[in-house]
Amino acid sequence: MSKTKETLCLTFPPEVSGQPVVCNLVRINDLDFNILKARISPKQEGQMTLEIIGDRKQCRAGMRYLKELGVKITPVAQKIQRIEDSCVHCGLCTALCPTKALRMDLNSREVLFLREKCSACGLCTSLCPVRAMVLETENGIWEAIAEGA
Amino acid sequence: MNKPKMVKKTIREINDRISKGQAVVLTAREMIDAVKSMGKVVAAREVDVVTTGTFSPMCSSGLLFNMGQPEPPLIKASKVWLNDVPAYGGLAAVDAFLGATEPSEDDPLNKVYPGRFNYGGGHVIEDLLKGEKVHLRALGYGTDCYPRRTMERDYALEDFRSAELLNPRNAYQNYNCAVNFSDKLIYTYMGPLKPRCANANYATSGALSPLFNDPFFRTIGLGTKIFLGGGIGWVIGAGTQHNPKPLRTERGLPLTPSGTLMVKGDLKGMQSRYLRGVSFLGYGCSLSVGIGVPIPILDEEMAWFTGVSDGDIMIPVVDYGHDYPNGVARNHGHVSYADLRSGAIRVGERETATVPLTSYTLSLEIAQTLKQWIESGTFTLGEAQEHIFSE
Ligand code: SF4
Ligand code: SF4
Numbered sequence: 023m024s025k026t027k028e029t030l031c032l033t034f035p036p037e038v039s040g041q042p043v044v045c046n047l048v049r050i051n052d053l054d055f056n057i058l059k060a061r062i063s064p065k066q067e068g069q070m071t072l073e074i075i076g077d078r079k080q081c082r083a084g085m086r087y088l089k090e091l092g093v094k095i096t097p098v099a100q101k102i103q104r105i106e107d108s109c110v111h112c113g114l115c116t117a118l119c120p121t122k123a124l125r126m127d128l129n130s131r132e133v134l135f136l137r138e139k140c141s142a143c144g145l146c147t148s149l150c151p152v153r154a155m156v157l158e159t160e161n162g163i164w165e166a167i168a169e170g171a
Numbered sequence: 172m173n174k175p176k177m178v179k180k181t182i183r184e185i186n187d188r189i190s191k192g193q194a195v196v197l198t199a200r201e202m203i204d205a206v207k208s209m210g211k212v213v214a215a216r217e218v219d220v221v222t223t224g225t226f227s228p229m230c231s232s233g234l235l236f237n238m239g240q241p242e243p244p245l246i247k248a249s250k251v252w253l254n255d256v257p258a259y260g261g262l263a264a265v266d267a268f269l270g271a272t273e274p275s276e277d278d279p280l281n282k283v284y285p286g287r288f289n290y291g292g293g294h295v296i297e298d299l300l301k302g303e304k305v306h307l308r309a310l311g312y313g314t315d316c317y318p319r320r321t322m323e324r325d326y327a328l329e330d331f332r333s334a335e336l337l338n339p340r341n342a343y344q345n346y347n348c349a350v351n352f353s354d355k356l357i358y359t360y361m362g363p364l365k366p367r368c369a370n371a372n373y374a375t376s377g378a379l380s381p382l383f384n385d386p387f388f389r390t391i392g393l394g395t396k397i398f399l400g401g402g403i404g405w406v407i408g409a410g411t412q413h414n415p416k417p418l419r420t421e422r423g424l425p426l427t428p429s430g431t432l433m434v435k436g437d438l439k440g441m442q443s444r445y446l447r448g449v450s451f452l453g454y455g456c457s458l459s460v461g462i463g464v465p466i467p468i469l470d471e472e473m474a475w476f477t478g479v480s481d482g483d484i485m486i487p488v489v490d491y492g493h494d495y496p497n498g499v500a501r502n503h504g505h506v507s508y509a510d511l512r513s514g515a516i517r518v519g520e521r522e523t524a525t526v527p528l529t530s531y532t533l534s535l536e537i538a539q540t541l542k543q544w545i546e547s548g549t550f551t552l553g554e555a556q557e558h559i560f561s562e
Contacts, residue, residue, distance in 0.1 A: 110226065110447065110459065113527040114362045117370050128514055131531035148287055149363065151228065151449035151459070 027075045029058070029142065030085070031101060031157075033094040034068035043091060044072065051084040052076060058144055059157065071144065071157065101158050102142050104135045108154040115146040115155060176470040178215040182390075185219045185467050186551045194219040196545045198538040199379045199466075199477060206478030215474035220545055220552065223381040224398070224463040224537030227374050227529040228449050230360065231340035231411060232271040232458045234296055234438060237332040238307060240265055241324065247317035248309035252276065253295045253326075260309070264317060268337070269295060271448075271458035281453060285358045291456025294448030296336070299328040300400075301443045334438040336400060336446070340410035342462050344382030344430035345417075345486065348373040348506060348525075350518055353492030358453025362528060364491055368518050371488065372526045376534035377481045377508040381464035382430050384477045386423040387562065390467050392555030397434065398463030398541045401445035403550075404436025406464075408559065415560045422483050423476070426505060430561055434462070445537065461533060463541040467552055484508035488518055 034043065039062060048055050056073035063069065074084055088095060111133045115124045123139035124146060126132075146155040188194040195218050197205055202221045206214045236258075240246065251260040251267040255276050258269040271293040280286050295305055304325040313320050328334060349372045351357050351364035358364075361372045377383070385391050395406040409415075410431030417429035445461030468474050487502040494501050506516045511525045544550035 110530040111532045112459075112530045114372075116524075117363050117365070117372065117526040126514065126527070128512070131512075131535075149452050151451055151457075152447050153289075153450065 025075055026078050026081055027073060028081050028085075029071065029073050031096040032068075032070045032072055032088065033096075034070070035092050036066035038091050038093065039066055039068040041091075043088070043093065044070075047084050047087055048074070050087065051080045053080055053084055102137075102140050102144070102147070103156055103158040105154045105156060108152055109133065109150075110152055110154075112151070115150050118145045118149055120145070176472065177212050178470045178474075180215075180219070180467070180469050182467050182469070182552050182554045188219055189545055189551050190548055192546070192548050194545060196220045196222060196542045198535070198542055199223045199384050199479075200535065200538065202474075202477045203378060203480045206474055211471040211475040211478065214478070215468050215471040218468045218474065221384060221466045221468060221477040222463055222538045222541040222545065223379055223384050223466060224461070224534040224539075224541065225342060225376040225380050225529060226445065226459060226461045226533035226537060227376070228360070228451070228457045229338065229341045229460040230272050230457045232336070232338040232460055233292060234269045235333075235335045235337040236267060236269065238265045238267070238309070238326065239330075239332045241319070241322045244319040245317050246309060246311040246319035246322050247314055248311055248322065250310040252308045254290070254298070254305045255308075256290070256292050256295050258292075265332075271296070272455050274456050285453025286455075287452060288450045288454070288456045291448065291450070293446075293456055293458030296438070296446055296458060297443050297448040299334070299438070300441055300446060302327065328439060335435055336404065336438045336441065337435045338410075338460065339433055340412060340431045341434050341460055342381050342410070342432045342464070343375070343428050344380075344386070345425045345484070346374045346428050347489040347495075347502075348486045348511060348516075349491045349495075350488055350503070350523065351492040352490045357492060358451070359491050359495075360451055360454045360457070361491065362526060363452065366492075368521055368523050370526050371511070371516055371518065371523045372528060373486060373508075373511045374528045375484075375486075375508070376529050376531060377484055377512065378479050379531075379534045379538055381462060381466075382432070383424060383479050383484055384466050385464075385473070386419070386425065386430075386476060388430060388559040389473065389476075390469065390555065391432070391464060392558040394553045394556040395464065396550070396553030397436075397465070398461070398537055398544070399434055399436040399441065400438070400461055401442030402436055402438075402440030404434050404462075405553065406432050406555070407435055408433045408557070413559065416562055420483070420485055422479065424479065424484055426485055427487055430559070432462075432559075445533070459530075461537050463537040465541060465545060465550075465552055481509040481512060482507050486511060488516075
C-alpha cells in the first residue's frame with residue numbers, strides 16, 4: 023500500500039504536554055514520524071511540527087487519536103512567514119527552496135517570497151542566516167531559534 | 172600606468188569642493204555609464220568621487236572593548252563572556268576582544284549535524300546596536316593589585332568605556348564561486364552546496380565592490396575614511412591574507428581572491444541595519460558587515476578603473492566538495508559576475524543555478540548613502556598615509 027506523508031502543526035494543552043503522546047500515536051497506529059520542531063511555551067503549552075508517514079487510513083486514525091486527547095491540529099500550509107524588516111535580500115535561501123517560492127528577481131535584485139507556492143517544508147527557517155524566515159502559529163511566531171528536532 | 176595624465180586632482184582639492192557642496196559624486200553603478208558615454212578623460216574632469224558598497228558575511232571581524240572597572244575591589248578580567256559568548260581576555264585588566272565567529276559556550280556545534288549556530292559574537296554586536304543589554308561575566312585569578320575574582324553586570328552599548336569594531340580582514344577583492352562535485356549535500360561558509368554541482372554560490376557585490384574599483388590600491392591605504400556598519404570607519408592597513416600579486420585580467424582585475432582590508436571604527440556610531448549577526452547552517456556564526464569606500468577620481472586612470480562593469484569581473488569556480496577542504500589549488504575555469512547575476516552559469520557540461528550571499532540591494536544602498544553623506548558635505552575624504560602594496 024502506498025504511504026502518505028502529513029505535516030501537522032500540533033498544540034498540546036498543558037495537561038497532555040507531559041505525556042508520551044507522540045510515542046503512543048505512532049505505536050498504536052503503526053506510523054513513522056519525524057519531529058521537525060518542538061518546544062514548550064512558558065505557559066506549559068507544547069508546540070510541535072510533526073511529520074507522520076503511513077498509509078492514509080492510519081494517518082487519519084492518528085489524527086483522530088490526537089484530537090481525542092485535546093491536541094489542536096492546524097495544517098501546516100501557509101505557516102511560513104518572512105519578517106520583512108529582517109530580510110537582507112541576500113538570496114541564500116533560494117539555494118534549497120524546493121518549490122521556488124523564494125526566488126531572486128533578476129531586475130530589482132530583491133528576493134521574492136511567493137507564499138502561495140510555499141509548501142512549508144521549513145528548510146529556509148534554518149538556512150536563512152539572519153533568521154528572517156519563521157514558522158508562524160496561532161500562538162504567534164515560533165522563533166527559528168527555538169531548537170529544532 | 173606611468174603615462175602622463177591629462178587630468179590631475181588632489182584629495183585636498185576634492186575635499187575643498189566637498190566642503191563647499193560642489194563635489195560631483197556618483198555611485199560605482201552610475202559611473203559605468205558615465206565613463207562609457209563621456210570617456211575616461213572627460214569623466215575624470217567631471218566626477219570627483221565614486222562611492223562603492225558591499226554587504227556580506229565577513230568572518231574576520233570583531234569588537235575590541237573596554238568594560239571599565241566595577242565597584243572596588245578591581246579585577247583583572249582574564250576570562251570574559253558576553254551573553255555566554257567567550258571573548259578573549261588576554262589583554263590589559265578590563266580590555267577584551269570578541270570575535271564574530273565565536274559561538275555561545277553551550278552551542279551544540281555540529282554534534283547534531285548540520286548545526287544551527289544560533290548565537291555568537293556577531294549576534295552580540297547586533298544586539299548591542301539594537302539597544303539591547305548584554306550580560307557580561309568575567310573571572311579574574313586575583314592579584315595584589317586586582318583582588319576581585321568575579322564580576323557580572325548587564326551592559327548597554329553606551330556603558331562600555333569604549334567599543335571599537337576592529338576587523339582584521341574585510342572586503343575581499345574577488346572571491347570564489349563555490350560548487351560541489353561530490354555526491355552528497357555539504358554545508359559550507361558559502362552556504363549549502365547540493366551534490367553534482369547543482370548550485371553555485373557566490374559573494375561580492377561585483378561592480379559595486381570597493382576593491383574592484385581600485386584594483387591596485389592607488390587611493391586606499393592606512394587613513395582612508397570609509398562607511399563602516401552605518402557609521403564612520405577607517406582603513407588601517409592591508410587585511411590578513413592580503414595577496415599583493417595576483418594574476419590579473421587585462422583591466423587589472425584579480426582572477427583569484429586577493430586584496431583585503433583591515434578596518435576599524437567606533438561601534439557607538441554604527442547601526443544594526445548594517446551589522447548583522449548571521450548563522451550558517453552546518454558551518455558557524457559570523458557577522459555581515461556593510462562597507463563603503465569612497466574612491467577619489469584623481470585622474471583618468473581612476474575614472475577608467477571605477478568604470479568597471481559586472482561583465483569585466485571574472486570569478487573562479489572552485490569545488491568545495493573535494494578540492495577546497497583538501498587544499499587542492501585548482502579551479503574549474505572562470506565565469507563573469509554578469510553571468511552569475513543572470514541566475515545560471517555553465518560549469519563544464521551542466522547548467523547550474525547561481526545563489527548569491529552578498530546582498531545587492533544593501534550594497535547599493537550603502538553606496539548611495541555614502542554618496543549622500545559626501546554630497547551634503549558631512550563626509551570628507553581621508554588621505555592614505557601609507558599605501559597597501561598591490562601590483
Ligand atoms: S536567506 Fe534570509 S535574508 Fe537572505 S534573502 Fe532569504 S530570507 Fe532574506
Ligand atoms: S518553507 Fe520550504 S517551500 Fe516554503 S519558502 Fe521555505 S524552503 Fe521554500
